[in-house]
Amino acid sequence: MEKHMLALQLSHILGEPYSREWVYEQLELPKKESFGDLAFPCFPLAKEFKKNPKLIADELAEKLKHPHITKAESAGGYVNVFLDQSFFTEETLKEVLANDRDYGSHNFGAEKTVVLDMSSPNIAKPFSMGHLRSTIIGNAISNLAEKCGFETVKVNYIGDYGTQFGKLVAAYHHWGDDDAIQADPLTELTRIYVKFHEEAKTDLTLIDEGRTCFKKLEDADPEVLELWRWFKDVSMQEFDRIYDLLGVTFDLTRGEAYYNDKMEGVIKRIAGAGLLEESDGAQVVRLDEQELPPCLIRKSNGTTTYATRDLAAAIDRYESFHFAESLYLVGQEQTLHFQQVKYVLDKMDLPWANDMHHVPFGMILKDGKKMSTRAGKTVLLEQVLQEAIDRARENIADKNPDLKNQEQVARQVGVGSVIFHDLKHDRTHDVEFSLDDMLSFEGNTGPYVQYTHVRTKSLLKKAGYEKGDAEVRLVDEKAWPLTKLVRAFPKVVKESYEQYDPSRIAKYLLDVSRSFNHYYAHNQILDSDQEAGRLTLIYSVNLILQNGLEILGIEAPDQM
Numbered sequence: 001m002e003k004h005m006l007a008l009q010l011s012h013i014l015g016e017p018y019s020r021e022w023v024y025e026q027l028e029l030p031k032k033e034s035f036g037d038l039a040f041p042c043f044p045l046a047k048e049f050k051k052n053p054k055l056i057a058d059e060l061a062e063k064l065k066h067p068h069i070t071k072a073e074s075a076g077g078y079v080n081v082f083l084d085q086s087f088f089t090e091e092t093l094k095e096v097l098a099n100d101r102d103y104g105s106h107n108f109g110a111e112k113t114v115v116l117d118m119s120s121p122n123i124a125k126p127f128s129m130g131h132l133r134s135t136i137i138g139n140a141i142s143n144l145a146e147k148c149g150f151e152t153v154k155v156n157y158i159g160d161y162g163t164q165f166g167k168l169v170a171a172y173h174h175w176g177d178d179d180a181i182q183a184d185p186l187t188e189l190t191r192i193y194v195k196f197h198e199e200a201k202t203d204l205t206l207i208d209e210g211r212t213c214f215k216k217l218e219d220a221d222p223e224v225l226e227l228w229r230w231f232k233d234v235s236m237q238e239f240d241r242i243y244d245l246l247g248v249t250f251d252l253t254r255g256e257a258y259y260n261d262k263m264e265g266v267i268k269r270i271a272g273a274g275l276l277e278e279s280d281g282a283q284v285v286r287l288d289e290q291e292l293p294p295c296l297i298r299k300s301n302g303t304t305t306y307a308t309r310d311l312a313a314a315i316d317r318y319e320s321f322h323f324a325e326s327l328y329l330v331g332q333e334q335t336l337h338f339q340q341v342k343y344v345l346d347k348m349d350l351p352w353a354n355d356m357h358h359v360p361f362g363m364i365l366k367d368g369k370k371m372s373t374r375a376g377k378t379v380l381l382e383q384v385l386q387e388a389i390d391r392a393r394e395n396i397a398d399k400n401p402d403l404k405n406q407e408q409v410a411r412q413v414g415v416g417s418v419i420f421h422d423l424k425h426d427r428t429h430d431v432e433f434s435l436d437d438m439l440s441f442e443g444n445t446g447p448y449v450q451y452t453h454v455r456t457k458s459l460l461k462k463a464g465y466e467k468g469d470a471e472v473r474l475v476d477e478k479a480w481p482l483t484k485l486v487r488a489f490p491k492v493v494k495e496s497y498e499q500y501d502p503s504r505i506a507k508y509l510l511d512v513s514r515s516f517n518h519y520y521a522h523n524q525i526l527d528s529d530q531e532a533g534r535l536t537l538i539y540s541v542n543l544i545l546q547n548g549l550e551i552l553g554i555e556a557p558d559q560m
């Protein structure tokens, strides 16, 4: 609001045609905190005013007067503005106390639904780091959407269909070992699947066998169907263990196979819209105007595709939820696929196709290279989480051996470190996998934020802080940078959702933590002359760290 206030004042002084909106867009943060709170660059005005920016800034600074602005300075072509700290501090603290756990919430999403397609691992294959990214980025975006007032529907679109399951059944007939599958399903099923591909290089009959088995699956042959169900059950049990560790839940677990009996209906609709064309015995929708390759709807052997199932799923989601937005949290290697799906729906004249957004993310690399399942190079996620928990446990034993609930805290810290490490990176960047970086408790990590939260909590406890008698007045220049961060939280939440970018929240929480720790290290809080006001500020920081971690899907222990 201070930005709007300043924009209004400056646009009044400048007059036509410089609207408040235009000035607002120009406003910047000064290069250094000591230069003020907001800066208006005068360079764009030089031509029109036929004056150099410095002179314009001099005049504007002179004319700018407002009860909530303490000082306006001209420097290097900018007007640097200093806000009335005690006024804005009081405003901020009042706002926090009035909203408490809801501080940072919005209601622009009220009565609208966001559907999130997230996690979506493939049965009989290990849960990869890519699926981890989809799960935790999706969960954080869902939490952000809820903070903005939306209803959310988190869908786990399990990869449980396709020709590969024919191959897997064939592989099982040759090399399946029930006990080994029971004991460690994903490793064992991957092993026989990989073996199938190796053997098939020399034994060409295997490919035919795989095809026959897939046909049987499509025809609901009881023996094949039974095996497929079993593979699915044991895989889901493995995935559920990971979801439990991560603390992520879904509103709907609905795999690709669910859409099998909806395929013919969708193909009819596409054909009815005059979009289906023959191409070498296959059926496709051409996307020439979009300059994309055709979307394959039915292969020449009669089977439907990943795209056909996604088309059916998208229609089903719209019909079930009338979503305002439908998000797909899937790696950027599937960009073409989602463009094709969206354009086909668009060509079918379904206006909501525009509300579908692929929210892509980069890969997790190991030594600069993609991790692949085939070559057995995948780092298994569950091992990573376990290792993180182990290290957190050792750390506690070392630094805080008397801590209560050590096992619970080790899990909160270990898992939190993995989640935070992922979320603090720009979603679209590739991330180099490093357990050491992930689990370091110093620097820009989840445990650092959790630890800062613990510090605020124990400080408040020590002071016997009661929210009821909170003081909202505080005149403390040293507290100003921290207060400004507290003030920014609602805006950060809003922008973070609008950009589908939880890294904004992660980076913001690091800023708040650093600013608090700096303030705490250099200022006396307890038994100081302004203890009451300072404690309200600390209470606000505590609330934000807790709310912010919760948005990211990270637990905030009371002690660690």
Ligand code: ARG
Binding pocket: 117, 120, 121, 122, 157, 158, 159, 310, 328, 330
């Ligand atoms: N199971 C797929 C994979 O692991 C991801 C599915 C993404 N969601 C979708 N609606 N296609 O690659």
